[in-house]
Amino acid sequence: MKLVTWSLATFHASTFVLTIVLLAYSRGGLGGTLSGLNTFVGLGLFVALWATTYFTTARALAGLDLIASLRDRDGYLRRTLRWGSRNGMAFLAVLGVVALFAAVANTRPEQVGPGILFPALFIAPIALVVSAAVGGAVGLIFGFIDLALFAIAGLTGMDAEATI
Amino acid sequence: MELDPHVLHVTIRWVHVAAMATAFGGAITVLALATRPAGDPASAVLSVAIRYEWMFWAAAGVLVMTGIGNLAAFGADLSGPSTPWGSTLMLKLGSVLALVILSLPRTLAVARMSQAAGSTASAVVWLRNLYGATTAAFAVILGLAVWLAHG
Numbered sequence: 001m002k003l004v005t006w007s008l009a010t011f012h013a014s015t016f017v018l019t020i021v022l023l024a025y026s027r028g029g030l031g032g033t034l035s036g037l038n039t040f041v042g043l044g045l046f047v048a049l050w051a052t053t054y055f056t057t058a059r060a061l062a063g064l065d066l067i068a069s070l071r072d073r074d075g076y077l078r079r080t081l082r083w084g085s086r087n088g089m090a091f092l093a094v095l096g097v098v099a100l101f102a103a104v105a106n107t108r109p110e111q112v113g114p115g116i117l118f119p120a121l122f123i124a125p126i127a128l129v130v131s132a133a134v135g136g137a138v139g140l141i142f143g144f145i146d147l148a149l150f151a152i153a154g155l156t157g158m159d160a161e162a163t164i
Numbered sequence: 165m166e167l168d169p170h171v172l173h174v175t176i177r178w179v180h181v182a183a184m185a186t187a188f189g190g191a192i193t194v195l196a197l198a199t200r201p202a203g204d205p206a207s208a209v210l211s212v213a214i215r216y217e218w219m220f221w222a223a224a225g226v227l228v229m230t231g232i233g234n235l236a237a238f239g240a241d242l243s244g245p246s247t248p249w250g251s252t253l254m255l256k257l258g259s260v261l262a263l264v265i266l267s268l269p270r271t272l273a274v275a276r277m278s279q280a281a282g283s284t285a286s287a288v289v290w291l292r293n294l295y296g297a298t299t300a301a302f303a304v305i306l307g308l309a310v311w312l313a314h315g
Contacts, residue, residue, distance in 0.1 A: 003217055007271045010221040014228045018261045031242030039172055039236055046229040067276050153272035
């Protein structure tokens with residue numbers, strides 16, 4: 001595990017969630033949303049987002065040395081788009097499994113097939129495409145923010161050796 | 165077996181406070197090391213700073229996660245954004261967001277300094293400024309948190 005990967009992944013997950021919470025609260029819809037969410041499920045979903053974001057950030061940074069190499073930073077944006085969309089799909093998969101389990105647990109056995117699994121088969125491909133698009137867009141936005149923050153850190157024109 | 169919601173929310177609050185203590189206390193520690201006159205060599209301070217950065221991001225994730233858990237404890241009784249409490253909460257959330265965003269350049273700068281051949285006295289001055297700003301930001305957020313809890 002590298003410090004840059006760990007900090008970027010946590011930065012992405014935390015900033016994403018904080019922004020959503022801030023926007024939801026400013027529009028007055030946060031209390032109702034949170035009251036309808038089981039605490040363990042809420043904590044678990046954040047851990048899941050953190051984990052998928054760490055995994056995809058690690059893959060996006062594989063072979064790159066963003067601190068030492070200017071050329072590596074130039075190729076970073078393309079990877080944020082690709083791995084952002086995969087993160088969106090991975091998180092949707094986690095959400096889907098949780099939602100399916102909750103729905104199945106609260107449905108009579110004879111209605112699970114036609115009422116839950118059959119509609120899920122139709123919705124899943126569309127949801128995957130949407131989550132890939134949203135994830136890619138969010139990933140790209142974070143790519144630009146990351147590069148701006150790299151510039152603030154003074155990492156704009158340097159080309160050196162070594163990694164941490 | 166059902167877990168008592170009160171016990172769960174108190175546990176989440178304690179984890180939140182412990183993460184804040186880790187992040188804030190760690191920043192004070194690095195600042196103190198970088199401020200001591202004729203203190204530790206730059207490489208030693210940098211080494212502590214790098215360890216702190218690992219801890220900081222772990223604490224940041226835990227703070228966000230448990231912070232939302234704390235808000236969830238209010239449920240539908242959560243005060244609206246137009247109330248004084250709500251305005252302070254918005255200010256606190258905005259301050260946390262700003263601290264998280266501006267902490268990334270700090271981490272990157274510390275990582276770059278640790279890679280540079282031979283740590284110098286100027287590195288200690290940089291660390292003093294970086295962790296001074298971080299400590300000040302944490303103090304503001306802590307003040308807002310205390311106001312929200314008891315104000």
